[in-house]
Amino acid sequence: MKKTGKINTRTKTLIYIAAAVLYLSVIFIWGISMPKEAYGIEYSEKLLPPGWGHIFGTDDMGRDMLFRSVKGLSTSLIIAVLAAGISSAAALAAGVAAAVFGGRIDSFVNWCVDLCMGIPHLILLILISFMMGRGVKGVTAAVALTHWPELTRIVRSEVLQIRNSQYVKAAYKMGRSRLQAAWEHIVPHVLPVYLVGVILLFPHAIMHEAAITFLGFGLPAEEPAIGVILSESMKYISTGKWWLAFFPGFMLLAAVMLFDVIGESLKRLLNPGSGNE
């Protein structure tokens, strides 16, 4: 094979993934290990525009926006991981059950999916977080309980394709029960699609957490969270303090897009049709 000096899609994809993972883990570890003093109140330095001392500027209490954003984003990441874990487990179970058992169970699962997608997502989030009495618990529950429908659909349609293949029928003939066959022969085949789905679920979870926090339902105002930061920035934006909104939102956007990049890249790599382009 001739070496052209150009890197192929596979290598490029792996580089993207590495960069994305690096950014996210730096934010995560930095945020968790950050002492409270880093974004503490310093009235002598309030509302400073971005500069060398404070790259992202400071807010009305002199808190450093870079540290606040990192801390906030790491909180968002934790909530997103929790939510994605719960939602995706539910989606896998529901999707596989619907497709394997068919009939009533299938229509019931489909009906539930339609039900959840029938209310605007934001309203559902608000209702659930309201039920849980708002706060951290409310946000986490709301985000965790509302992200399964789309993934359930994906898993279900994938299982439907595998269900009628020869080897699954053979397994039934050999006396395997439906559950055994599902676990041994169907789930492993759905796994790649499922994993991509889980990763693509993160950005939604992060975004929705930020959105309801922004509206005031989520994390309390003293907690550093991107939603809180952006909603506070609204008070100062009319006086031209653009950096209070720009940088934190940009970090959120970067995190969301990187998750998207990881997900889409994995999808391409795992698909034999495009994996070796």
Next chain:
Amino acid sequence: MTYVRYLGRTVFRMLSLLIAVSVLSFVLMEAAPIDPMTAYIGTDSALSEEAKEEIAEHWSLKDPPVRRFAAWAENFLQGDWGDSITFKRPVKTVILERFRYSVWLMLAAWTLSGILGYVLGLAAAVRRGSLGDRIIKTLCLVLQSAPTFWIGLLILSLFAVKLRWFPIGLAAPMGKLADEITLADRIYHMILPALTLSVLGIGKITLYTRQKMLEIMESDFILFARARGESMAQIVLRHGIRNTLMPAITLQFASFSELFGGAALAESVFSYPGIGSALTAAGLNADVPLLLGIAVFSAVFVFAGNLAANLLYMILDPRIREASAR
């Protein structure tokens, strides 16, 4: 005949979902750590004991939850949606009044993102791989991931604060009487929120149209059209639009749910008095009647969008039409 049956089935399904939505919302409200009486009259109510008794009687507040739901549903169907605590007026009035503001906002954003997104998608696909295509693609990927409220804040700080082209918020100039407000005022105040809201949907529709159009450009009948000597403009007009418009419109109708949620965020950035900001206020003030009302109302709104998408597909797509006529 099949039309009727299909329609009947769809409507039945939607009704069942609608009932489920109201049950679900009701159950969620019930589970909230808040006293039912407080939920209906608010915390700082100066009502007399008799008036409280009357309200409790009307909404069956002292009965078990199932009876309470029955009472609520009965009143709801009769058009009594309760009184909003936040706005001190009947929920139905509040919702209809607020929706009048929101509907124009959503309509403007929806049309703008639909038309612009579709045209951009076509243009990108026709010039595949060009600089313009790459710019459109990247921009759409970014816009798709960007939080609506952040985009709103950026638009606000650029166009309203820095350039001073547009007002900072609200739906009309401050200090003007209601009957002095002109249509121009309304439109002037609506531009920035509508722009914010249209950013939410534009990425999706552009990328989708681009993908569809690329698939079609690679098909054999386009190859044949080229061999016949059709120009690019002719190919797009005769084959491209016919094959891509329908799915794009359907996608646009199916986005009603995101539109509603996005409106809540955009309205709260621009303090626009629409249904979205009423929703936020209701949630933050534990205004249960208004929350329930908006939840059910939004579900109807989303269902209407889905129904329109289904019907349009059935009526306009000859393949489905033929199949169902047989």
